Amino acid sequence: MNTTELINALVQDQAAPRWRLPAALRIGLAAGAVPAALAVLLWLGPRAGLLALLPTAPLLLKFATTLGLALCALALTLRLARPDGTPGAWPWGLATVALLLAGGVALELALAPAAEWGARLRGQNALACLILVPLLALPPLAGLLLALRQGAPRRPGLSGTLAGLAAGGVAAALYALHCVDDSPLFLAMWYGLGIGFTGLLGGLAGRIWLRW
Amino acid sequence: MQAGLAGDAAAYRRLLEALTPVLRARARRGFQRAGLPPAEAEDVVQEALLAIHLKRHSWDSARPLGPWLAAILRHKLVDALRRRPAAAHVPIDDLLEILPAEAPPEPVRGHELDRLLAQLGARQRDIVQALTVEGLSAREAAQRLRMSEGAVRVALHRALKTLALLTGRQAA
DSSP states (O other): BHHHHHHHHHHHHOOOOOOOOHHHHHHHHHHHHHHHHIIIIIIIOTTTTTHHHHSHHHHHHHHHHHHHHHHHHHHHHTTSSTTTTTOOOOOHHHHHHHHHHHHHHHHHHHHHHHHHHHHHTTTTTTHHHHHHHHHHHHHHHHHHHHHHHHHHOOHHHHHHHHHHHHHHHHHHHTTTTTOOOOOOHIIIIIIHHHHHHHHHHHHHHHHHHHHO | OOOHHHHHHHHHHHHHHHHHHHHOOOOOOOOOOOOOOOGGGGGHHHHHHHHHTTGGSSSTSSOOOHHHHHHHHHHHHHHHHTTSGGGGSOHHHHHHHHSOSOOOOOOOOSSHHHHHHTTTTTHHHHHHHTTTSSSHHHHHHHHHTTTOOOHHHHHHHHHHHHHHHHHHHHHO
């Protein structure tokens, strides 16, 4: 067909779409976070004494880093969902989260005797963390990717990775309600791996599903 | 573009027609740079128009249209160059000087979408063909195919989305 013929057809298609991605992303994430939250609260169960421990430094660090990562990754996902999107200042947010985590790790290494480092790194249930964080991240990741299909990201793989990190951050924060391993060493290693795996998964899925 | 988004069909047509030569010039330049015959760049122009249409809501009306358009065209150009065989990298700089540089005559034809049309269902293919090659309006096509005008528009929209998906899948 020639190009003017194509234009003739395009003009006839008047379904006027609107940019609803900000709301769609929030709904996708929230809809996915509900089953994940229910799984943590009803199936895994919150850890003993959660409320009393909430204002302590290790838990604050856990929630600040995981939720901070989720927030920055979500904002970047939204910005980069337009073909001409730019990251703005949000990469600095990611850097701040990384710095916060590095600070926590450094403090832990400085305060804990070297003989205990290994035990704190291994924690009580590293394997569960490694498996459950990506598993809990699956529903929010699916919700985000579904919403992102209305977007037009210049780099589908990168956008998928960011969606994966956002979902992983939310899943990790939820898992932290259950997890009893509080050392920043454990957080950096096992939560990090779990979230990283989710990001990888999101990147692969994005390359396939977010193509346009 | 704003009028087009608001559903003003005439303004939207004028916009797409005005954009086409700009897109074409850029697509041809991209093909030339990659050592490919610029005349074959029309498929990129058509895929870009299709993407511009289907993704027009992703333009932020507070920002200039140019960078958005350029980003879409670049995206489609990269896809097209990527799915070309490796022969695309053979340097033919010498040839280019001999080849006639003038633009081919209008109307300019693409082949990719015709090929992908074959993958649509019969009904959708009929509708797309009626609205493109035969140049009918949605209402005329509806009368011809004994459908409601709304059903034609819905089928057209689905068909365009499927075509866009198929062009993307090929690049994978």
